[in-house]
Amino acid sequence: MSAQEPVDVDALVDALYAGPLEEFVAARDAAAKRVAASGDRLGAARVKRLTKPTVAAWVANRVAREHPDDVAALAAIGDELRAATQDRDRGRIKGLDRLRRERTDALVHAVRAAGEVDGRPVSDAVLDRLAETLTAAVMDADAAAVVRAGRLSRALQHVGFGIVDEGGDPADVVRMRAAVPEAEGAAPAPADAAPAGEAPAEDDELAAADELAAAEREASEAAAEVDRLEARRDDAERRLREAEEAAAERARELARLEEELERLIARRAAAREEADGARSAQDAARAALAAVEDELDQAEERATAARRRRREARRRSS
Known part of the structure; x- marks a missing residue:
């Protein structure tokens, strides 16, 4: 074939x-x-x-592709910072570092505000790794070229001794840079990168590639496990937010009901006082009625006696 x-x-x-x-x-x-x-x-x-890529690396790659001018501007700040550092220009260094933070924060905030990338929710941990990756692009020229290419498999972080990946392992950004095409306007690749046309023999390179592929597969499996755990964590965070919102709603409802209960208790106390007063008035009225009825009975008895005496007096006078 x-x-x-x-x-x-x-x-x-x-x-x-x-x-x-x-x-x-x-x-x-x-x-x-x-x-x-x-x-x-x-x-x-x-x-x-x-x-x-890990989730953090994938998000960094998408940011590099969707905001190429902003990421290029960060890389340019890195070039200026290195020049200012060489010149020991403290004022310039301070101003550039502030500008670095502002532009990094702006890119991270844009992703945070969107809440997702291509439909995938973005956690705070991923946003932190994105900020670290963008900072690495400022602090190291090779890291800048790799980030701008949008081909990261692991997020990057700048530490005191150089660039490491999100797992804390050293990141060979020089080799990584040699494997990607230079972005427009980027500085040329370092001189120790292999010149075109001087690649090792094909069989040796394939053998090395096989050995590297085995290591990469192991790293890929580990990265996949990280992805699974990050997805579980994101789901747990979502469920926690939902539970917190539900708990807050129940707390508001409970406060409303407790306020209503207090109002009803106060109304019940007032009603009890009114009922006690009404019962007292009822008892007084009943006593007054009984007294009047006694007086009426006595008056009726006197009237009956008077009528009897009148009949007897008429009979004697006839």
Whole structure:
């Protein structure tokens, strides 16, 4: 079977990192097969060993692709900071560092305000890693080139001795930079990167690629586990927010009912006083009625006696 037409491996890789995170592995395997079918064994091996990005790296890649000018501006601040540091210009360093924080915060805030990236919720932990990655792009020129390329598998962090990934392992950003095309306007690749046309022998490179692929698969499995745990954490955070909102609503309802209960208790106390007063008035009226009835009975007895005496007096006078 003859090989197919040559495939633009860089374009395929870009499409992989620009695509949905959950489709990365299937898309990568399909792309590797396509490159292999074209006869490019080295390119196929290169694609096959690409590691699925963590959620934080995927978000950083999307930010780099959707806000290329802002990320380029951050990289330019890094160049100016290094120049100011070399000149020991403290005022300039202070101003640039403030500008770095402002622009980094603005990018992170844009993602936070959206609440999601391509339909995937973004947690506070991922936003923190995004800020760390953008800061690394300012502090290190190689990290800047890698971040701008939008092909991160792990988020980056600048520490005192250099750049590490989100797991705390050293990140070889020099090698990573050599593997990505230079962004427009970026500084040239470091001189120790392998010049074009001086690649190692194909068999040696394939052997090294196989060894690296095994390590990358292990890292990919670990990253997938991190993704699963992050998804579980995001779900737990969502359920916690819902529970907190429900609890707050119940608390408001309870406060309203307790206020209503207090009002009803006060009304009951007043009604009891009124009822006691009414019973007292009733008892007084009943006593007054009994007294009047006694007087009436006595008056009737006197009237009866008077009528009897009148009859007797008439009888004697007749």
